[in-house]
Amino acid sequence: MASGEVLLDINQLALRVGERWLCCAFSQQLRAGEVLVLLGPNGAGKTTLLRTLAGLAPPAAGTLSIAGRSVEDWPPRELARLRGYLPQQQPDLFPSSVLETVMVGRHPHLGRWGWEGEQDVAVAEAALSETGMLDFAARDVLTLSGGERQRVAIAALLAQAPRLMLLDEPTNHLDLHHQISTLELLRARAEAGCAVVTVLHDINLAARLADHVVLFDGRGRVLAGARDEVLRADVLEQAFSQTMDCIEHAGRRIFVPR
Amino acid sequence: MSGRVRLLFIVAALALSGVGAVLWALTAGEFAVSPLGAMAALFGSGTGIESDVVRHLRLPRAIAVFACGGLLALAGALMQVLLRNPLADPYILGISGGAAVGALFAMMIGLAPWMVDGAAFAGALAAMLLVFGLAHGDGSWTQTRLLLTGVVVAAGCGALVSLMLSLATDTRVYSMLFWLMGDASGATQPWPALVVLGVALIVLAPFARDLNVLSRGEDGARALGVDVRMLRYLLYALASLLTAVSVTLIGSVGFVGLIVPHLVRLIIGNDQRVLLPAAALAGGTLLTFADTAARTVLAPIQLPVGVLTALIGVPLFLFLLSRRMR
Numbered sequence: 398m399a400s401g402e403v404l405l406d407i408n409q410l411a412l413r414v415g416e417r418w419l420c421c422a423f424s425q426q427l428r429a430g431e432v433l434v435l436l437g438p439n440g441a442g443k444t445t446l447l448r449t450l451a452g453l454a455p456p457a458a459g460t461l462s463i464a465g466r467s468v469e470d471w472p473p474r475e476l477a478r479l480r481g482y483l484p485q486q487q488p489d490l491f492p493s494s495v496l497e498t499v500m501v502g503r504h505p506h507l508g509r510w511g512w513e514g515e516q517d518v519a520v521a522e523a524a525l526s527e528t529g530m531l532d533f534a535a536r537d538v539l540t541l542s543g544g545e546r547q548r549v550a551i552a553a554l555l556a557q558a559p560r561l562m563l564l565d566e567p568t569n570h571l572d573l574h575h576q577i578s579t580l581e582l583l584r585a586r587a588e589a590g591c592a593v594v595t596v597l598h599d600i601n602l603a604a605r606l607a608d609h610v611v612l613f614d615g616r617g618r619v620l621a622g623a624r625d626e627v628l629r630a631d632v633l634e635q636a637f638s639q640t641m642d643c644i645e646h647a648g649r650r651i652f653v654p655r
Numbered sequence: 656m657s658g659r660v661r662l663l664f665i666v667a668a669l670a671l672s673g674v675g676a677v678l679w680a681l682t683a684g685e686f687a688v689s690p691l692g693a694m695a696a697l698f699g700s701g702t703g704i705e706s707d708v709v710r711h712l713r714l715p716r717a718i719a720v721f722a723c724g725g726l727l728a729l730a731g732a733l734m735q736v737l738l739r740n741p742l743a744d745p746y747i748l749g750i751s752g753g754a755a756v757g758a759l760f761a762m763m764i765g766l767a768p769w770m771v772d773g774a775a776f777a778g779a780l781a782a783m784l785l786v787f788g789l790a791h792g793d794g795s796w797t798q799t800r801l802l803l804t805g806v807v808v809a810a811g812c813g814a815l816v817s818l819m820l821s822l823a824t825d826t827r828v829y830s831m832l833f834w835l836m837g838d839a840s841g842a843t844q845p846w847p848a849l850v851v852l853g854v855a856l857i858v859l860a861p862f863a864r865d866l867n868v869l870s871r872g873e874d875g876a877r878a879l880g881v882d883v884r885m886l887r888y889l890l891y892a893l894a895s896l897l898t899a900v901s902v903t904l905i906g907s908v909g910f911v912g913l914i915v916p917h918l919v920r921l922i923i924g925n926d927q928r929v930l931l932p933a934a935a936l937a938g939g940t941l942l943t944f945a946d947t948a949a950r951t952v953l954a955p956i957q958l959p960v961g962v963l964t965a966l967i968g969v970p971l972f973l974f975l976l977s978r979r980m981r
Binding site for chain 1: 658864
């Protein structure tokens with residue numbers, strides 16, 4: 398697994414909001430085929446880190462490169478064909494069909510004067526069927542439930558077909574079955590040669606999906622490393638200010654709040 | 656049907672209805688002219704009073720209202736994307752307020768009509784720069800900040816307008832009120848507005864898909880490679896300029912800029928590549944119909960065109976809205 402191309406190289410990165418340091422300098426590499434999960438309490442800086450990794454916000458210190466090239470050196474449109482970003486919220490204001498909404502992911506693949514062709518429709522429909530939303534293609538997004546809307550947003554990211562996928566709480570609003578199928582979908586994409594970075598809230602989902610974990614403790618420290626080094630009861634207790642038990646079951650660690 | 660064919664079809668259909676509206680504007684009125692007579696007057700072979708009425712009275716006015724309807728509808732559609740707010744209209748950021756302050760001040764001190772136009776345009780530009788300067792002051796330039804700044808500047812302009820109305824002499828108050836309600840009878844130089852409308856549509860065409868992406872959220876748009884900062888400057892400058900041109904020509908006619916984009920969106924969807932040209936043509940058509948009706952239904956009384964746009968637009972809009980709900 399460690400043989401894939403390095404798609405994301407975080408080097409001594411630090412983040413600050415106003416006067417508050419969200420995280421001290423840390424480094425982490427992510428190769429094609431690997432999944433990195435960002436974990437931590439509310440307001441610790443997971444979204445800020447994800448936006449920074451996507452190149453949407455500058456880091457306070459350190460460097461960041463995507464596919465071997467510093468993130469600020471990428472032309473925005475080329476970068477958009479390589480890395481995709483799923484925001485936490487999907488703020489729809491105007492009516493639009495599900496298919497149109499997913500087709501927005503094709504934007505960076507089309508020229509200035511280009512219109513979506515049959516091939517783009519095929520890509521969008523394939524993405525919709527991957528998230529189980531193909532039957533909804535003609536529906537107005539404003540009429541969808543929260544979970545359905547989230548699956549449409551994930552389909553839009555799949556239609557963008559980036560090699561580096563950054564997702565902010567993709568399991569938001571999803572029922573248990575769709576949470577698991579979304580994780581499986583992300584794992585399948587990684588196995589197909591993508592690298593995935595995702596914010597998750599559920600420690601056990603994180604344990605199920607992650608190769609690497611970046612754990613925020615909410616007080617400016619982060620711990621980055623391989624999954625089993627970071628996901629330990631004592632470390633998690635400190636980060637989440639919650640006592641916790643760790644149970645081994647079927648070869649997996651399961652964390653239960655005490 | 657592929658996207659481009661659909662665009663051509665919709666634009667052609669709306670352009671035809673626009674031509675129909677202008678033709679009606681040329682023929683209707685106390686001095687009735689047949690459509691053939693109007694054509695003859697336009698293309699040079701007509702003579703006499705009929706030709707004069709069509710070419711020097713009705714044509715400038717019809718072109719002015721068509722262009723302004725298009726400008727307002729386009730500006731409204733752009734403002735709705737820029738502010739990511741379905742309730743945004745062209746006047747929301749105080750452009751018309753600034754123009755009104757300029758125009759009414761010029762009227763109050765008794766300047767010539769062309770100077771009133773100049774003062775209105777200067778007032779609109781001043782309001783545009785003021786709002787931009789204040790909202791952009793610390794570089795944050797968020798939708799909420801822009802919206803609040805614009806609304807406050809508009810409120811300030813409203814207070815100045817009320818002040819001038821209460822200070823003005825009776826004879827001038829009447830023309831001031833008519834200016835405020837929107838009046839196309841004084842529009843003698845309409846062609847620049849039409850050119851501005853055409854240029855704006857051409858400038859926007861290569862950015863229309865970017866607008867589709869931007870209307871779905873700023874972070875998402877940036878992640879898809881859209882230069883959001885540049886695009887928002889372009890939107891602000893264009894929407895403000897279009898509004899300023901329209902307000903200068905025919906005063907602040909309400910309603911068109913808010914309702915027409917929604918009306919068109921309800922029928923053809925929110926793809927800006929189709930929506931922007933369609934809204935411009937539909938706005939022009941609607942305002943031309945409304946203005947012709949305003950000067951003919953109760954002739955010789957001339958109604959403010961804004962009253963007619965509301966009377967036509969409100970039921971039409973409610974009908975479409977209820978049809979969509981079902």
